[in-house]
Amino acid sequence: MSQGVVRLLLIPFFALAAGVNAAPSLELRGGSDALRDNIQAYLDVGSQSCRLARWHVRALGQELDRKMEEAARALGYYHLQSEKNFTRTEDCWRLQVDLTPGPQVAYEQVTVLLEGEGANNRDLGRARGNGILREGDTLNHGRYESYKSRLLQAADAQGYFDARYRVAEVLVSQERNTARVNLILDTGARYRIGDIRIEHDILSDDLIDRYVTLETGQVYESEDLVKLKSELQSSNYFGSVSVEPQLNALNEDQVPVNIELLGGPKHSYSVGAGYASDIGPRILLGYENRYLNSRGHSLDATVNASEVITTYQVGYSIPMARPAYEVLRLYTGYTQEDINDSVSNRLATGMNYSSWESSEWLNNFGLSYEEEEFRFGDAPATTSELVIPMYSTSYTSSRDVKYPRRGWNLLVRLKGASDAVVSSTDFAQIYSRVKMILPLGEGRLLLRAEGGVTEVDDFSKLPISQRFFAGGDASVRGYDYKTLGPKNADGIVIGGSRLLTASVEYDQKVYGDFSLAAFYDEGTSFNKGYLDPYRGVGVGVRWISPVGPVRADIAKALDGDEGWRLHLSVGPDL
Structure with a gap:
């Protein structure tokens, strides 16, 4: 590389006394931004003294040539030429370098x-x-x-x-x-898992062994250790989890693994508040005893109260064969609902078995006894008793939970009851919902559809909780919550045996974590043989918060006399 030309101005520059805060400056010209940035990082001009002797100038010029050559070669420039100019400033000096990078290797x-x-x-x-x-x-x-x-x-x-x-x-x-x-x-030889040492203090050996699926002799993969650590941390049993290979204790072709588990807080309390246009302001109170015993059983109690829906529930959870993925939950709860002249008081007791087949696929099997008193307007109340077996499966595919550009979610739920088993009526119901997100230009296309069918002997005996309603933040926007569906003689919406809704939405980020959206929704609940869908259109703004999108939508009802409506909601896109 050319050593360049150093032009020294023979003025009292060499005896310049530096000011208290003065420092040399560097100006690079020519070449790419990446080359200039790299040379800037290599050169240490700012630490030089403002007072330079002649011999120091010559030595500095040679040192700068060497460092610029290193910086240029790091980016593939092996033919760099430079011309350097030292000039005096009012209180120090400045170095100007003109770069001719030449071809890149x-x-x-x-x-x-x-x-x-x-x-x-x-x-x-x-x-x-x-x-x-x-x-x-x-x-x-x-x-x-x-x-x-x-x-x-x-x-x-x-x-x-x-x-x-x-x-x-x-x-x-x-x-x-x-x-x-x-x-x-x-690569050499591949190591296998050696001795597994586990230290824990709150749970039984049997439960810990069901969590720790590592086995001595299996081939080593760090992903297995990372996965195990994540599962143990997610259990809420432990305040500290360490899963570490002992690389300083390698023995032939085996690596020992140490697992250290320290119990976390046994009792957990939670208080929350929120607002959604469907149900208004709400408060959430929660308590959890995370490990009632060494078998890992837990107890939880929650109160979720809003203007129109209040739920009290107590649950008892038991970890199963694969405790990180399987849990049996026993529960009892009471729900009060008063929406649009529809009043329901429901007591539900049952069990639910949840099984994650993978991080995306969840299966639920449930059995519940539900006693519900319900009425519409001033009509006499009806009481129903149902024993309901239920199965649901859901699958979610998404690489980014916070703001996915591509992904989909599918939910299918089956349930029913028979008057041969305690129940006051026969019914069978299937419900399905699909959501999809696709990239479109600089933004996203969000698609949503849901449908449901109920076959029932006597619809009047089917309680409100088992009927279909449409309208609201997550249904057909532009209409109030649960206001779309068949009506009785008094004009009160009583729900339907069928459900069909769909939505098309486009959103695009406009600044930071804020995006604008436009959407079209359509659908309703209805009874067999009669479908008269409602339509809504609108625009909205989203804030991509740490807990998911916070949505504010202005929607116009295109049917009926609803007019404009504001919708506020929080939650994931899928």
Whole structure:
């Protein structure tokens, strides 16, 4: 590289006395932003003294040349030329550098080979071909070193703790402006899980063993340890969880694992408040005894009260065979509901078995006894008794819970009752809801549809809680909560045996975590053979908060005499 030209102004610059807060300054001109930023990071002009002797200027010029060459070569510039000008300022001095970077070196050949037991490991193969180093790309030594480190980290994650580079070189031809990369990683042998030492103080060995699915002799994967730690932390039993391989105690081809669990607070209390246009202001009070006994049984009690719906519930949960994914919950609760001249008081006692088949797929099996007194307007109250078996399954696919650009959710629920088993009426019901998010331009397209069918012997005996209603924040906007559906002779909405709604929405971020939306909703609840859907259209603003989108929508009802309505809601998109 050219040593450049140093033009020294022969003025009393060398004897300049620095001011108290004065410091040298650097100005770089020419080349790319990345090159200038890298050279700026390499040069340490600001720490130099404002008082320079002649010999110091010459030495500084040589040192700057060396550092600029290092900074340029790090980005593939092997032919950098520069011209430097030192000038005096009022209280110090300034260095101005004009850069002529020349051509950038490109990868002519990239060879990365795996040897040893991990030569055919799929995860290592994916890490090797992650595309950071590609033939034809410009040489970047930082990316090269990063690639080497990532590949070694991937080997460690798969249990190849003895992995070493047998060959690691970058061969640069300055004449042809090309580079060849040769990497040969010898993975060595793959380690397996050795002795597993568990320290815990609040739960039984049997329950801990059901959580800890690691087995001595299985191949080591760091992902298994990370997953186990996450499951233990999510259990709410522990205040501190440590799951660590003992890399300083490797024994032949095994790595010991230490698990340390410290019990967390036994009692938990919660107080919350919120607002939604469907139900108005609400408060939430909660209590939980996280471990009643060493078997991990827990007790919870909640009160959720709003202007129109109040629920009291007590639950008792029992961890099952796969405690991180299976739980049996026994519960009893009382719900009071008074919406649009529809009044319901319901006592429900039952059990629910939840099983996560994966992080996306949840199955629920339930059985409940429900006694409900309900009435519409001033009509006499009706009392129903139902024994309801229930099954539901839901699947959610999304990479970003907070603001997904792509994803979908499906929920299907089946339930019913028979007058042959205590119940006051026969009914069978299926309900399904699907949500989908797709990228569209700079924004997102949000689609939603739901449908339900109930077959019942005597609809008048079906309680309010088992009927379908439409309208509201999460249904057809522009209409009040549960105001769409069949009406009785007094004009009171009494719900239907069928449900069908759909929504199309587009939103786009406009500033930070704020986005604007436009939407069209349509649907209603109805009875067999008669469908007269209602339509709503509107716009809204969203704030992408840590707990999910906070939505404020202004919607216009296109049917009936509802007019405009404000909808406020909080919750995930899927």
